[in-house]
């Protein structure tokens with residue numbers, strides 16, 4: 001298998017302290033703490049000195065940038081164990097100088113990114129951590145994370161990182177699996193204002209909503225035309241829209257059901273309103289004399305019973321509900 005290097009690297013200073021090439025495929029991750037909140041450049045200077053006889057494949061500076069000092073095809077001199085470093089990618093991570101050798105959040109985030117990238121490019125399907133040294137150093141049960149303290153009397157990688165190895169493995173594995181399986185479609189919270197079997201009635205409600213400034217669309221589910229306002233991935237945003245609609249006099253509820261998009265029909269002109277027409281009252285409209293209408297009026301399809309110029313009497317069958325201005329009506333069907 002051909003070796004590659006991480007595209008996440010922003011600084012490269014190849015160290016003379018290495019064995020080229022490595023003699024074992026990459027199947028292990030070994031994370032170290034620098035014991036210093038230093039930069040990738042400083043690490044590069046340290047590893048450039050032959051007298052140091054030390055290096056790592058990668059380093060993460062205190063600002064979260066990633067440096068490379070030994071290419072992945074080569075063995076770094078990092079973990080006090082030749083066999084480990086021949087099969088491992090070693091990563092030095094900027095840390096505090098005292099116990100527990102904490103690393104900052106930027107550095108930790110960069111470490112997760114880098115380890116994920118290393119696993120992906122080298123065909124490591126999952127990271128397996130064990131708190132049992134014997135399992136780690138003998139690669140038992142798929143264990144493929146080792147630590148410097150396994151091979152030398154050192155605290156490296158420090159308790160801060162040592163105690164997070166399980167968490168690092170879990171997050172990297174989550175990312176590796178997320179790429180392997182297609183994302184499930186996101187649930188959207190749709191705010192619905194009405195459902196009608198007759199499309200022109202849905203068109204009328206949509207026109208009412210648009211007149212009030214609501215961005216409206218229509219979907220068809222089974223035999224019903226559903227008028228909806230907004231589709232939100234965050235439910236609280238759908239709740240807020242529902243409240244806005246209710247405040248404006250519309251009925252509204254939240255559904256996660258989707259449907260086939262349907263074009264909203266053009267509204268017929270008010271001039272076509274005549275006795276017997278099916279009409280809806282525009283949301284918020286008053287009675288002909290300026291009185292208030294109950295909110296259910298805006299959601300109901302009425303019959304036109306009588307017309308006198310601009311004054312239109314509407315009702316259900318022969319039962320009069322109200323007299324309104326013709327301009328406040330839309331044709332329903």
Ligand SMILES: [Zn+2]
Pocket residue numbers: 031032033078079148156157
């Ligand atoms: Zn170390």
